[in-house]
Amino acid sequence: MTALTTKANIKAPDEFYAELLAVHEGLSKSESDALNARLILLLANHIGNRAVLSQALRAAALKD
Amino acid sequence: MSKIFEVPLYPYQRSADQDAATPVRHKVVVVGAGPVGLALAIDLAMQDVPVVVVDENDKVSWGSRAICFAKRPLEILDRLGCGDPMVDKGVIWNLGKVYFDERQVFGFNLLPEQGHKRPAFINLQQYYFEQYLVDRVRALQAEGKPIELRGGNKVLDVSQDGTGAELTIGTPDGPYRIAADWVVACDGAASPVRTLLGLDFTGRVFEDNFLIADVVMEAKFPTERWFWFDPPFNRGQSALLHKQPDNVWRIDFQLGWDIDRAEELKPENIDRRLKAMLGEEISYELEWSSIYTFQCRRMDRFHQGRVIFAGDAAHQVSPFGARGANSGLQDTDNLAWKLKLIIEGKSPVTLLDSYDAERIHGADENILNSSRSTDFITPKSEISRIFRDAVLDLSERYEATRPMVNSGRLSVPCTYDGSPLNGPDCMTLPARTRPGSPMVDAPVPGGWLLDLLGSRFHLITINEQAPDAFPVEGLDVKCLSLFTADDADGHLAQRYLGDAKSAVYLVRPDQHVAARWDHYDETAVKAALLTAIGR
Structure with missing residues (x-):
């Protein structure tokens, strides 16, 4: 079974982090909330694997 | 012209039971002549189990009410000999459209699987549905089958011991009593029988109101199901448009919780809503309107001694997904043959435990699905609204999130996995x-x-x-x-x-x-x- 990757997996992490903040630039709190929600849904669909998604949900809730 | 649901269909007639010195005993008494009670009675009578149906009214349902009948219930109706008039009259639809704000987000085609006699769904007013069932009762009576339908018979009291139940029934001629080996309460969500027996009916109340308007109009809209999330004509709420036979259109407006019911039901206020939705120029006749609120709940057990509950009397769901009447018909499908075997002494009374096990499994599945639809349609928190809107916004551009759009997961029959009645399986089969x-x-x-x-x-x-x-x-x-x-x-x-x-x-x-x-x-x-x- 595929497990959630919790080891660093993104090349050039500073660039990704900057890009993540950049898409939120100039947005109101509610616009940012909406963008985050869309981002989560798109990434979740990309992952697709239900077991991995459940692990990610637990990990994000700091429950593991 | 009077509407079909204003004409008495089974008017009160005095029964010989009312003159009997001691209560006359029947095999089965069904309380309630709605879709569920009538279907059960037809099923029993076709199999020569004598049955008496009592109902405090004498007409079919007031207004269209349940309008969406799914494939499995149509198959059950075929078995009961009355599928054809339903399907011949009903409207068959496969296409749906979902709107968010002012935009069409996407359209879908249910693409029914080939190789089935019946379509995935038909839309048919409950009053037609009940009328065709009453027609079937009359046909069975003409064949000499043991089925009786007593209008103007209101259950006032019920008592039972280990071998049967006794009902006190109010009529225009005063009360009388009858006895029964079995009583089946198909008397709706407010079930008087359930209340008289003091049985619990617990679950989740949804704080919302919906206005139903059934309008007759010559509209050029296609035969599709249209669902709006947060439309300009009903801000922050939802709306639904669905076609029924005879150019009757079902329109549902979500109203929210804190409303003035009497005010909302005034024809001029309904007119204002309809024109905002369909345009100032529409002309229509308002056939029926109603405001409903709903709960998702069920009884702990579906039978108590000699009294059995079916349909809304046993479980209630939100209307999203057409799981009310559809699941009630599946209750009767499950119950009739078991009751027959018990009455004939071929099965022990404990066979009824499997009715509870199987139909509670079905009710829980329906409650789960319809609660999820309700949570999508009416988000209960800020974050749930954010995700709901995100799903809708993405769905306009990408297929990815469309399966998450939930305006009602339409009724499909459940599989009784783990039922005590199941025998061996062969794992190489589908x-x-x-x-x-x-x-x-x-x-x-x-x-x-x-x-x-x-x-x-x-x-x-x-x-x-x-x-x-x-x-x-x-x-x-x-x-x-x-x-x-x-x-x-x-x-x-x-x-x-x-x-x-x-x-x-x-x-x-x-x-x-x-x-x-x-x-x-x-x-x-x-x-x-x-x-x-x-x-």
């Missing part, structure tokens, strides 16, 4: 027809598979030999031989064989699979039959 599943229709020479089944046990052999019939302790099992050589389109093989060369299915009177094998083994079939009848 999962969709495993024990507990409703039989899946398929074309067979001369017609349809489901038309050959039901109301008794059947043994189906596919590419395998078995006797024509065999009696097992008073039960007559009929055998049906099918061959894939006759199955040109491959539907039968795909649904019942998978990769196997042959198969044997034991099918219950309600057309659910009891057990299956890849070859015939008389001892195994007989054992599975005894399991299926609770012995």
Whole structure:
């Protein structure tokens, strides 16, 4: 079974982090909330694997 | 012209029971002549189980109410001999559109699977549905079947002991009493029988109101289901447009919780809403309007001694997904044959425990699905609204999130996985027809598979030999031989064989699979039959 990757997996992490903040630039709190929600849904669909998604949900809730 | 639902269809008539010195005893008394009560009574009477139906009214349902009937209930109606008038009159639809704010987010086609006699759904007003059931009752009476329908008979009291129940019934001529071996309460969400017995009905209340307006209009809209999230004409709420026969359109407006019901129901306020939605120029006649709120809840058990509950009396769901009347009909489908076997002494009374197990499983599935739809349509928190809107916004551009859009997951029958009545499974056969599943229709020479089944046990052999019939302790099992050589389109093989060369299915009177094998083994079939009848 595929497990959630919790080891660093993104090349050039500073660039990704900057890009993540950049898409939120100039947005109101509610616009940012909406963008985050869309981002989560798109990434979740990309992952697709239900077991991995459940692990990610637990990990994000700091429950593991 | 008076509307169909204003005409008394089974007016009060004095019964000989009212002049009897001691309460006359009946085999089964059904309380409530709605879709569920009538379907159960028809099922029992067709199998020669005497049944009396009492209802405090004498007309079909007031207004259209339940309008969406799914494929499985239509198959049940076929077994009861009244599927054709329903489907002939009903509106068949496959296309749906979802709107968010001012935009169409996407359209969908339900693309029904080929090789079935019945469509995925029809839309039909409940008053027609009930009228066709009453027509069927009359036809059975003409054939001499033991079924009686008593209008103007209101249950005032109910008591029971270990062997039966007694009802006090109010009529225009005053009260009388009757006794019954079994009472089945199909008397709706507010079930007076349930209340009289002081039984619990617990669950989740949804704080919302919906305005239903049924309007008659010559509209050029296609036969599609249109659902709006947060439209300009009903900000922050939802709306639904759906076509019924006779140019009647069902329009649902979500209203929210804190409303003035009397104010909302004023024709001028309904008119204002309709014109905001459909345009100032529309002309229509308002046939019926109503405001409803709903709950998702069920009884802890569906029978209590000699009193059994079915339909909304036993469980209630939100209307999203058409799971009310549809699941009620599946209750009766499950109950009728069990009650018959118990009454005939062929099964122990404990067979009724399987009615609870199987239909509570169904009710829980329906409650889960309709609660999820409700949570999507009416987000309960800020974050749930953010995600709901994100799903809708993405769905306009990407297919990815469209399956998450939930404006009601339309009723599909449940599989009774883990039922105590299930016998052996054969793992090489397809999962969709495993024990507990409703039989899946398929074309067979001369017609349809489901038309050959039901109301008794059947043994189906596919590419395998078995006797024509065999009696097992008073039960007559009929055998049906099918061959894939006759199955040109491959539907039968795909649904019942998978990769196997042959198969044997034991099918219950309600057309659910009891057990299956890849070859015939008389001892195994007989054992599975005894399991299926609770012995």
